[in-house]
Amino acid sequence: MERWCKIRQRVLREGESIRQIRRETGLHFQTVKKILTHSSPPAFRCPERPKPKTGPYLERIKGILDADKDLPRKQRHTAKRIFEVIREEGYAGGYTQVKEAVRELKRISQEVFVPLVHRPGxxxxxxxxxxxxxxxxxxxxxxxxxxxxxxxxxxxxxxxxxxxxxxxxxxxxxxxxxxxxxxxxxxxxxxxxxxxxxxxxxxxxxxxxxxxxxxxxxxxxxxxxxxxxxxxxxxxxxxxxxxxxxxxxxxxxxxxxxxxxxxxxxxxxxxxxxxxxxxxxxxxxxxxxxAFLSAPAAAFDACRGASTTVDKLSLVRFDCNDYSVPVRFAHHTVVAKGYVDLVRICRKDRVIAEHDRLWDKEAIAFEPVHYLELLERKPGALDHARPLCDWPLPECFALLRSRLEQEGRAQGTREFIRVLRLLERHAVDKVARAIGKALRLRRCNRDVVAQYLYPDEPFSPPTFRLDGREHLQGVCVGAVDLASYQGLLGGRS
CATH class of the missing domain: 3.30.420.10 (Ribonuclease H-like superfamily/Ribonuclease H)
Incomplete structure (x- = not known):
């Protein structure tokens, strides 16, 4: 640009000849004329090259691409397929020219968007x-x-x-x-x-x-x-x-x-x-x-509910998975509510079971306590009950069962199930402590374990007080003569 400016100043302002400029710079006459005509170098303009091969088929290619816009993406024409189509129609050029034409047509036909305004709220x-x-x-x-x-x-x-x-x-x-x-x-x-x-x-x-x-x-x-x-x-x-x-x-x-x-x-x-x-x-x-709306005072219950019926295995199906409920609700209509982290099963506005949410497919969530009531009527199924498999109970439970079955055989198994039913109302660790105390005292049955579940209260012997009994304050009780009692014993003998 500096050289361009000096040439224009020397010729147009100082009056030097074009021949002198050409002699010093070695520029062509047409180049000097261009400098004198334009105040700054004109932008480079690439002449549009003729396309004797693809030119007659550009409208055909554009029509194919426009028709493809209404079709699924996976069923649209590729550049190779367009090349094969127009070749059958008489195209004599190569594939590369078609590919470049398709690329250029797609580029200039892209959708244009309007800038949007975003308001608060x-x-x-x-x-x-x-x-x-x-x-x-x-x-x-x-x-x-x-x-x-x-x-x-x-x-x-x-x-x-x-x-x-x-x-x-x-x-x-x-x-x-x-x-x-x-x-x-x-x-x-x-x-x-x-x-x-x-x-x-x-x-x-x-x-x-x-x-x-x-x-x-x-x-x-x-x-x-x-x-x-x-x-x-x-x-x-x-x-x-x-x-x-x-x-x-x-x-x-x-x-x-x-x-x-x-x-x-x-x-x-x-x-x-x-x-x-x-x-x-x-x-x-x-x-x-x-600009926000005020949040409601009540919390939203983010869950999906589904009405269903408990089957004969005391299971409820929700979202392709099964969840257990207490056996007394078998064959009843319930509502399963699925949350992000858990599933609640309700019967007449009452929650009868709650499980962690299963996100796999065809899985089963058992709660062993739900089946204890049925096992009390069918004690023979205790060792084969699927809900009780791998139930992590403390060791004292197995020891209690062994001792009860040694003492009562079949009745001992039923008695052990009665002990397990205490878990319906008490925590495992609390029942385990009660069982441990019963085992130490060798008093093994359900009633004894249940008695030990209640908290121990310190024993204090009753004391008779005269407060509020003024009419008894004047009464004097004399000392007892034990010799009279001995006389009675002697006379009886």
Whole structure:
């Protein structure tokens, strides 16, 4: 540029000839004329090269690509397939030219988006997946993400899989983290909240989503089908969380430890300031909170309920797994409530059983105590009862059974089951102490063990007092002469 400027000054201002400039610089005449014509070097313009081979077929290639937009991605034309199609129509060129033409047409035909405005009090929610080493085993987990586009604050929580109860629990935790309920939340069309898509914007919602919305009263917004860009902020949050919170792969003991780690990272992220924002996420979150809805006073019961019938094995099936209930409820109708961490089984507003949640398939959760009432009627099944297999009882229970069966044989087994039934109302360690005391005193039966379950009270002999008995204060009791008693004994003999 410096040389360009000096040449123009020497010719146009000082009047030197073009011939003198050419003699000194060795430039071509046309080059000097270009310098004198333009105040700055013109941009390089690559002449459009003719395409004698692919040119007549560009419209055909563009028509194939446009038609593919309405087809599934896995059934669209590849560059190789387009080459084969147009070759059958008379194309005489090579594959590389077709491949470059397809690449260029795809690049210039990409969709263009409108920048959106994000107001305080709005949120977007989605699920993502990542790998975690949990208790030494590498496994896939689903993580719930909620983002506030105005402040860019985020909340992440991991779950075994995406379902109604994890969807609800993720909202409950997010609202607690943000200390409020967003007025409007955007979603995709997942089965956890949409049961049927009716037109472009109309949705038939699931009962689980309606229960959540009825409790918190937020407004819903669903993206159009295959238009995840309408909630692009949370899509970016899912990617950010996977690359920053799950890399390297977290090694944790359980979901409780993992979620504590993720919540801590989300809190630390509130101190970050993004490009184009006037303050940190934490400061902008205060403006979001000012536009939030107030959280209801009552807590939301984040669970999925299902009415079912207890089978003849005293088992209830929920989410492809079986859970035991007390045998007296066999063949009764019950309601199973599945939470993230446990399953409660209810009968007429009363919880009759509670188990840790099973996330595998076709597994069974037994509670041995549930079957003791039936075993008392069928003592012969004690050694073969599946619910009692691998029941971790203290050693004193086996010793008690051995002693009872030595004394009473078949009746001893029934008596031992009666002792086990004490576990229906008392803790194992408490019953074990009572059994140990009965064994030491060699008084082995159910009634004795039950007696020892009550707390020992210090014995104090009764003492007669004259307080309040003034009419007895004047009574004097003389000393007793034991010789008279001896006389009576002598006379009787």
């Amino acid at each position: 709005e949120a977007q929610a989605d699920f993502g997946q990542a790998l975690v080493k949990m208790d030494g085993v590498l496994r896939k987990v689903m993580f719930f993400a909620m983002a506030l586009p105005y402040s860019d604050a985020m909340f992440i929580a991991a779950y075994p899989r995406e379902c109604t109860e994890t969807f609800q629990d993720g909202h409950v935790r997010a609202f607690d983290f943000f200390k409020g309920v967003p007025r409007r939340i955007s979603y995709d069309n997942a089965r956890t909240c949409v049961s049927q898509i009716i037109g472009s914007r109309t949705r038939r919602l699931t009962d689980g989503f309606l229960q959540l919305q009825s409790h918190y009263l937020f407004e819903e917004h669903f993206c159009r089908v295959r238009r995840a860009n309408e909630k692009g902020v949370v899509e970016g949050v899912v990617k950010y969380a996977r690359l920053n919170y799950f890399v390297p792969v977290p090694a944790v003991k359980d979901f409780e430890e993992l979620n504590a780690h993720l919540e801590q990272r989300c809190r630390e992220d509130l101190g970050r300031k993004l490009r184009g924002k006037g303050a940190t996420k934490g400061r902008l979150l205060e403006e979001d909170r000012a």
